[in-house]
Amino acid sequence: MKFIIYLLVLSISLFSCQKVVNLKLNTSSSQIVIVGKISDQIGVDTVTITKSVNFSDPNVFPQVSGAKVYLADNDGNKDTLQELVAGKYITKPGFQGVIGRTYTLTIISEGQSYVAESTIPKAVAIDSVYIGINTNGSFGGVGRNGNEKAINVVFTDQANFLNYYYLVEYINTVEQNSSIISDHLLDGQSITRSLKAKNLNKDDTITVLLEGIDSRVYEYFRTSSRANTESAMPANPVSNFSNKALGYFNAYSVSKKIIVIK
Amino acid sequence: MKNEPLVKKIIKQLMKKYIVIIVLISSFQSVMAQQHFTLSGYIRDAKNGEDLIGATITVKELPGKGAAANTYGFYSLTLPAGTYQITVTFVGYVPQKQTVELNKSVKIDFILGESVNEVGEVVVTATRKDENIRGTQMGEQKLDTREIKNIPVFFGERDILKTIQLLPGIKPVGEGSSGFTVRGGASDQNLVLLDEATVYNASHLMGFFSVFNSDAIKEVTVYKGNESAEYGGRLSSVVDVKMNEGNDKKIGVSGGIGLISSRLTVEGPIVKNKGSFIVSARRTYADVITQGLYNLHVIKDTMVNKAKLYFYDFNVKANYKINDKNRIFLSGYFGQDKLGFGNTFGINWGNATGTLRLNHLFSDRMFSNTSLIFSNFDYNINAGNSMSIISRIQDYGLKQDYQFYSNDVSTINFGFSSIYHRIIPGIITLNGDNTKTLDNKNGLENALYISHKYTFSDRFNTEYGVRLCSFTLLGPGTFYSYDADGTIIDSSSYKKMQSVKTYINIEPRASLNYKLNEVSSLKASYARNTQNLHLLSNSTSINPRDLWIPSSNNVKPEIADQVAVGYFRNFDDNKFEFSSEVYYKNMQNQIGYKNGAVLNNNNNVESQILFGKGRAYGLELFVKKKYGKFNGWISYTLSRTEGKFVGVNNDNYFPFKQDRTHDISIVGIYDLNTKWTVSGTWVYYTGNAVTFPAGKYMVDGQTRYYITAPNSNRMPPYHRLDLGATYIRKKTDKFESSWTFSIYNAYMHDNAYSINFQTDPKDPTKTQAVQTTLFKMVPSVTYNFKF
DSSP states (O other): OHHHHHHHHHHHTOOOEEEEEOOOOOOOOOOEEEEEEEESSSBOOEEEEEEOBOTTSOSOOOBOOSOEEEEEETTSOEEEOEEEETTEEEOOTTBOOOTTOEEEEEEEETTEEEEEEEEOOOOOOEEEEEEEEOOSGGGGTSOSSTTOEEEEEEEEOOTTSOOEEEEEEEETTEEEEEEEEEOTTTTTSEEEEEEOOTTOOTTOEEEEEEEEEOHHHHHHHHHTSHHHHTSSSOOOOOOSOSTTOEEEEEEEEEEEEEEEOO | OOOHHHHHHHHHHHHHHHHHHHHHHHHHHHHSOTTEEEEEEEEEETTTOOBOTTOEEEESSSTTOEEEOOTTSEEEEEEESEEEEEEEEOTTBOOEEEEEEESSOEEOOEEEOBOBOTTSOBOOOOSSTTHHHHOOOOSEEEEETTTTTTSOOBTTBOOHHHHGGGSTTEEESSTTOSOEEETTOOGGGEEEEETTEEOSOOEEGGGTEESOOTTTEEEEEEEOSOOOTTOOSOSSEEEEEEEOOOOSSSOEEEEEEESSEEEEEEEEEEETTTEEEEEEEEEEOHHHHHHHHHHTTSOOOHHHHHEEEEEEEEEEEEEEEOSSSEEEEEEEEEEEEEEEETTTEEEEEEEEEEEEEEEEEEETTEEEEEEEEEEEEEEEEEETTTEEEEEEEEEEEEEEEEEEEEETTEEEEEEEEEEEEEEEEEEEEETTTEEEEOOOEEEEEEEEEEEEEEEOSSSEEEEEEEEEEEEEEEOSEEEEEEOTTSOEEEEEEEOTTOEEEEEEEEEEEEEEEEEEETTEEEEEEEEEEEEOEEEEOOSSSOOTTOEEEEOOSSSOOEEEEEEEEEEEEEETTTTEEEEEEEEEEEEEEEEEEOTTOOOSSOTTGGGGEEEEEEEEEEEEEEEEEOSSSEEEEEEEEEEEEEEEETTSGGGOOEEOTTOOSEEEEEEEEEEOSSSEEEEEEEEEEOOOEEOOOSEEEEETTEEEEEOOSTTOEEOOOEEEEEEEEEEEEEEOSSOEEEEEEEEESTTOOOOOSEEEEEEOSSOTTOEEEEEEESOSOEEEEEEEEEO
């Protein structure tokens, strides 16, 4: 809606302007920020632990070293993650998450413990990826123009199950945009989503990942959007970690499709 | 639950009480002394026959006794037999004096002519010079459209909802907005009535214009929570807007041509002196201009070229005097906003209202009005072929009001209203064929009221009353209960018209006026208001998609209790009017939002909200110079409004977004000569309560902002000067024309519309705050004509 207001103003007055301002902001004590991700793919999964800083500080976020990081699943498996570099903790090489299992990530740092749980949902295959006309309209935020080119991703939702997806696009390994999708109102249907297709050249490789995520991770992504922090009663994103840690723990499944521009 | 008989029971109970009231009133009549007679009739404008609402009648021999014309221009005054010198006065009109020999009840209609001063301008005087000292009413602000015609305007459009924001206790929700908050209440806690019909969304174009075309509007009265028992349904205020009746003497055409909008009004008699009509239309054409600029290659953005953006509205009213005892009125409004981008996205929304009224005089002391009321607000969203949403709220109402002028010191108003609300939250169509309908909600809102105006003595008078409200949520449908996490714990199905939940509230109201001397008085008032329709709006701007929900098994009625005391004083032979009021308002069952609440397209929207309490208090000061070549006012408000919700801000009170500590408005109008009138307004207010980052952190390579206490920061203070000038080119009885010039934000202050936080594009190791200003300066010019 804000966009519409800007447009309204632009079209009738052309008088609006923007400038950088100095504000007196609140300060806060440094908060722990944990981002943990494990997938059903073979590889090394990581957990990063950093701290928050005040708004006026430079964008240098302290790494949290020396934490104890434990990963367990509901099948009785346990692992202690090793600190690779300061603040970055890794699973054993060759680790692979199992669909359907619930994983528990426990962090002990500076005498405090933080716990999060996440379950890997079933992977949903991508039916096709093709260059076509943007089908999102302005709701998807991709284009406002009816005939804009887009990368269309088609997949079929798993029926009778609450699915949540994280869709991300890479052009030549550079991450483009990502979006979250819930099957609310779309259960069991064929879903088409349009992604950005700007500045594409011949031989560009487009990789699309459709990740299955659980409801709490979806809630985290949804509530970390800008609209939520600017609402009438704003709040921090809903984290699945205990003890007021910022960030999230995501155990997810991956479907992948690659196309090359001809 | 088998609840159908319950509704009937309530109605029966209400009816019983109603009969008791009527009996009570008849007994009043019988105790009256024999030697009293009634003077009654109508007070109207000599030129066009418009009813003069609030015109007053005073009696020279009995100071302190008098009457005021009601909404339909009717007055009734019962006095002991005798000969009296009667004076009739009304704002901007020549007072009329008449000697009346009252040895039997008589009917006299008074026809007043506009007073014109030496510069040819209408003199705006008070209804009665010392009405603010004599009346019991507090927290009331009344504006006549003629009174505001010289105030500087925004985009060339006079706007009554923007003018009321210059009064104490009434604040705009944002830059250039017709949305407002009253005494710390939320913007949905204002009942906006157009000829008795509820207007659910009183704004056009995201709030930059109100739906009220000032050519069609006679006057607006704002009651800031201390309204009499006749009104009800919202916590904070009632904005009662009344349309013109139309000229019943001759056909007239008037209009205005502005830079982005034009207006045209036609009025005239249906049958001369017996009935009249008025039709008023308006359309903006910002899109026509942008299209033109695009064609001239001034604007190169194709997006703007494809943008569709305009609104139009119509006001229609007709009235006819059937005979001396009966008169009917039909009024209607229809407006639409259209906004879109090419074929990919569009949203249309608008209000429609209709009121059919019958005035009936049972006797010269008993006036009655019966209204059939319809109101509709809907929106329709299209996103190409992929999605469409239709949503609607409708009211079907019956309202019956009686005014009984029992004697010279006592007037009784009583009546009832019954409104059937129908809410269609959304019919969603995906990909052209897959339709999903969110559950419709139906409710029946009944009210029964009585209020008594009584003058104890020349010094002491009072108005007290009570309003009994019931709200019943009706089937059909499945209704859910939720636990604290918003998970469904129970559901039950109800048949059509079956009662799901009923709430009954008693709302006592009272106000007292104690006159200290001829120029000053003390007033006190208490009122309870309840609200059964709630607007869910979690954005910071006005949005047509905001959702109305009724009270239900999960949502309790909002309740507000407000006490206010005031000191009123007039200076210099009533040339200056001063008032000061303090108020305290306690609010229960206030609505808040859970973190990340999903309010759109959600069938379980009641699981997304929080309930808490609120409190608001403040001081309002107001000085007005009412007449002379220079007139205007200064208004100041000091206030606070806070809420408390479980799980928010550690369960402590925090400021509502509309909390503003200081608010100042200064309005000045000066008649230079017969041709020119100049005016200026200046406003200053504390910025809205907002939440800025208290820290930042990194997640997945993106900087995120960490917040602590909600609404603990402030937008920068807002201030703005507007200037206006009116040049009367020609003024004869046959033809009038004038030019209106305005400059909005004359000293080009960069007021913050929004502040966003981002990584410094020049130095990625830093973050910065960026302020957006909407209007640096907006000049406008409008040509007005009348013949």
